[in-house]
Amino acid sequence: MKVLICGGAGYIGSHLVRELLTQPGYEIIVLDNLSKGHVESIPTGVEFENANICDKESLERVFSKHKPDAVMHFCASIAVGESVTDPLGYYENNVVGTIYLLQTMIKHNVKYFIFSSTAAIFGNPEETPIADNAPTKPINPYGDTKLTVEKILAWTEDAHGLKYVCLRYFNACGAHESGEIGEDHDPETHLIPVVLQVPLGQREFIKIYGDDYDTKDGTCVRDYIHVTDLATAHIKALEYLVRVNKSDRFNLGSGEGYTVKEVIEAVRKVTGHPIPEVIEARRAGDPAVLIAGSERAEKILGWRRKYNKVEDIVATAWKYHQANPNGYNNK
Template identity: 55%
Template sequence: MAVLVTGGAGYIGSHTVAALLERGEEIVIVDNLQQGHREAVLGGKLYEGDLRDEAFLDQVFKENSIDAVIHFAANSLVGESMTNPGKYYHNNVYGTLCLLEAMNKNGVKRIVFSSTAATYGEPERVPIDEHDRTVPTNAYGETKLAMEKMMKWFDTAHGIHYVSLRYFNAAGAHASGKIGEDHSPETHLIPIVLQAALGQRPHISVFGDDYPTEDGTCIRDYIHVSDLADAHVLAVDRLRRGEDSAVYNLGNGQGFSVKQVIDIARNVTEREIPVVMEARRAGDPAVLIASSDRARKELGWQPKRDKLDDIIRSAWQWHSANPNGYGKN
């Protein structure tokens, strides 16, 4: 039996494919390659196509014996979601509806969903708990929450059990050095900092240094991408054991400030990283950290690469070896 990974040519998806390969799973990948990279797929059977294409998706299920799905395929740029929400509802929500209907039609009853801690919006408390209110402040987070709710009702109506994983910032690269982070445009802090170290950006902008934190800059939760991949694999195991649907936060257990990220990147790269202070961005909370106590207890998930130095070092190894991303060196 195979695991279907949608968006498996993307950043976190490709690392999850690698984790599945390492334990001998049969893997089927669906990716439209709008953001994903064929070169990031280290194995398995890759289908290039869109979840919203009913005939294509039905073909994938008919040609393979699939017993579980890991769902990454989605647009994920917060800023873009606010200027073009229709794109996010059509791709994220409608795409997920098509996937769930295809699963139901073909008798596949397990799905692990790559969600986001953006479903919470402005946190009521830190660290954020799974029982905290979900009031997204952007269209991206709203569509992810809608996708979760859809899975809940498909579970009620059709017995499709799900595990939804909510997390903030993935970073780092695979230990093999073969795959890493290559987005266009790049919006994540660590790769942007490393692009500045490589001279690909004139500086790194820091948006606000007057927050109520130790050094005045925002604090965020960073998790090594391979630790995230491990959590998705453990979630598949939970569903295969026949356990109920569940929602889990994934967090490092501690937060790191923007200044900390830049300072450690300077030490790791031994490069100058110019900084320009900018005004605060609207809607940026001072501290965002997710509690992962429940995932640790129920999934048995334990981050193995939780030191920020190690996370940034693995990212630097990828970016310095692949300064122009996949297939462009």
């Protein structure tokens, strides 16, 4: 099976490529415009196409050349704050770009689509862990663009028979066990790599935004799912589509989550660094608890997480960042 991985040079996409390479029966083509991705993350021998999903002509060129059987889509812009200040840019890339991608798939009779969605479609949830069928009420343009695509996919299936799986999750984290690829965003906003900047000597302390939430230690609780476990879930989703030929949506979560202070303590334990803390005011719009359940994904897809402890997740990230303190700029 030929699989086109859109955004395959990005953080989650590059780890999906590594995991898919360990599975028999797949031929991989990576499509990425390298606006956020890193060509250094693409393994030797994997076909790479420098193309943009917002450019119909480049999509047509890639599909005509490679004739993929399935598409996995990781090309979204993902920064919540940026989506608030640039909503039109986010709708252009995340929605219009996906429409162009789906139009090209339909033209070339590609029937399988795995969509990297987000638990941000649920907004401030009424209950946690968030169930697959929880009400969808996104509170920012980023979450709304993902929900819009999920709606588009349902109508596209009705009209054209496209089969899809949407995977919703919060915080991807960690790095490949080899330490060769990992997280490298500019600017970096994710908690674990930001905390690791302290032992790397790139910042003096870590800021905690609010310690008076109704949680075990007063700091926010979030899901942290290892990026390799997410990659495995995408492969399981593709296997499910091919086997059952039925579209579905699944949440991917830990079901419990960790507080900000627990993550910082895990970094102290793994790195041996004291990690000074500074308490700041709460950030607007930060819910106390955001965690998702994954019971259906475990039951139906047969998905199992390999990394269940935050210390193990942090250890893989530390291995990558120690070897690459400036990310892919080191290479």
